[in-house]
Amino acid sequence: MTFFKDFTNEIIISGVVLIVLMVLRVISTKVVHRYAKTSHKIEYRTNLVIKYLHLLINILSFIALVIIWGVKVNDIFLVVSSTVTIIGVAMVAQWSILSNITAGVILFFSFPFKIGDSIKIHDKDFPIIGEIEDIGAFHVVIKTIEGEEVIYPNNLLFQKGISILHNYHEEKEFTD
Known part of the structure; x- marks a missing residue:
């Protein structure tokens, strides 16, 4: 007591x-x-x-x-x-993990694209055009016209220019 x-x-x-x-x-x-x-x-x-x-x-x-x-x-x-x-x-890459998580939270609250949007990432060495399939805590999954799935880190989305494409679906090749 x-x-x-x-x-x-x-x-x-x-x-x-x-x-x-x-x-x-x-x-x-x-x-x-x-x-x-x-x-x-x-x-x-x-x-x-x-x-x-x-x-x-x-x-x-x-x-x-x-x-x-x-x-x-x-x-x-x-x-x-x-x-x-x-x-x-x-964990040598701790800063990268934290920056990806922070970027994921910022993407949730304020970024202009969402799942299903078609985007172009303006990367000088490896430009990517595709449709956003998933936005996770660490990365975004983008499916290209060729059907390739590209895993793109969230923090890099803030370092590259991004265009939202409105006529992307018209360019896709139809397969039956």
């Missing part, structure tokens, strides 16, 4: 943080679903964005709980920096 007497404030504040966590998760889910419905976004992509938001909310809640229970800020930074360093050394 002394545990509850000694840590009453921490227990109450932790309960409040957990309630706020649940409320924020529900609110963020509803806001993203509402946005997706009004902008006609695809459910699969909506769920990816919701997962990212929930992960961010969970991390912030965990940090708040750690601080509430008396872990010193310097110790938190030491653990976080050590963990990030280990992950950085283990």
Whole structure:
């Protein structure tokens, strides 16, 4: 019983943080679903964005709980920096993964094309013309006129010029 007497404030504040966590998760889910419905976004992509938001909310809640229970800020930074360093050394391409995820979220909220649109990527060495079949967290799948599936990283879509083609379907060869 002394545990509850000694840590009453921490227990109450932790309960409040957990309630706020649940409320924020529900609110963020509803806001993203509402946005997706009004902008006609695809459910699969909506769920990816919701997962990212929930992960961010969970991390912030965990940090708040750690601080509430008396872990010193310097110790938190030491653990976080050590963990990030280990992950950085283990995964040389970490920046690429994070940039693709970030680009995927930006594509969800603000980019002008969607699945089914025909696009041309203006790449000097390897121009691509095709129809978008899927937009994932890390890459976009484009099917060319020749039937080839090209997997294109999300972060490269922001580095290249892109044209949305309106008469692409007329150019396709009909096969029976």
